[in-house]
Amino acid sequence: MRIIDRYLGGAVVVGTLVTLGVLLPLLGFFVLADEMEAAGVDGFGFGGAMTFMLLSLPGYAYQLFPIATLIGALVGLGTLASRSELVALRAAGVSVAQIVRAAMLGGVLLALLAVVLGEVLAPLAEQRGAELRREALSGEVAQQTADGFWAVDDGAYVNIREIRSGTSLSDISIFQVDAAAGTLVSTHADGARYVDDGWVLQGIARSRVRPDGVEVERIAQARWDSMLDPGLLKVVVAEPQALPVWGLYKYIRFMRVNGQDAGAYEVAFWGKVLHPVLTLSMIFVAIPILLGSARSSGMGRRIFAGVLIGILYYLISRTLAYLALLFGLSPLLAVLAPPLLFSAGAMVLLRRVG
DSSP states (O other), rough: HHHHHHHHHHHHHHHHHHHHHHHHHHHHHHHHHHHTEEEEEETTTTHHHHHHHHHOOOOOOHHHHHHHHHHHHHHHHHHHHHHTTHHHHTTTTOHHHHHHHHHHHHHHHHHHHHHIIIIIIIHHHHHHHHHHHHHOOOOOOOOEEEEEEEEEEEEEEEEEEEEEEEEEEEEEEEEEEETTEEEEEEEEEEEEETTEEEEEEEEEEEEEEEEEEEEEEEEEEEEEEEOOOOHHHHHOOOOOGGSOOOHHHHHHHHHHHOOOHHHHHHHHHHHHHHHEEEHHHHHHHHHHHHHHHTTOOOHHHHHHHHHHHHHHHHHHHHHHHHHHHTTTOHHHHHHHHHHHHHHHHHHHHHHOOO
16 A cells, blocks of 8 residues: 555646646746836846746745646546556555545645745745845835835835835834934834825824934824835735735734734635645545546546636635625635535545445
């Protein structure tokens, strides 16, 4: 059984890697074609677009992993079925449960690979790609750190702790030194909005530090002459799917403390936590399709079936996620329901073919 486990599990792993090797270049081509529209703007040329595309691939691979696993299992095990090897295994006394176990062992390795991809490689690569693209297109000196977004804005140092969107900011600190007058001006604003082609600060506390003392003034709102572009700030805003689990957890706590809706980030958090379960469930779904068709279905039909199931899963999971955000349903339940539903359907089919 150890030999059989390695053989069947290896077929699942190889099939998944081959599937990713086919899908990722296609996605990369579309990403590169989209980025070529910005090529040639402020030094962002073909090399920059190619670098951004390559740094985006780990994130796309992580998102594609469940569907790629489903298609990979159908391809890998389907190859064995077309050569009657699965039929021979069952005739030799290998049960359906043993075939499922062997395939799942390969799925565990793939789930671990997906975790490394989604928690280590993809966040770092996407953050670096966004920084390179931002610097090339805007020409501004900016950096995203654990303390928020930092930028040099016409001689002033700006720290923005939260970017809700490209046109809505929160918890802003501006530091500016007037060397001629020998003063340091420190400005803190509760928020800022981009209105009529300009920024408006709200809830302002401004401190002027002079050699002879400190002068403090409070202003309800004021115009902010800043060179920060809303388009630049939109690039800085991290999509929930691009954050690692620990980053999502900390951001959810931050938003709850500040009384903000963290629904989208909670859905993304549970999606990442349950991503290995989804990967295994896709392999589980593939097995009854193979055992039910045995040698009667060609490779093209198996791949087509895998694509249809993947699309159906995507539609159901996205629908439940939107319903959870709209009606305040449990994000955990919204994320857990699709793999449970598909696994239950696969169990029914396995009982019929077993």
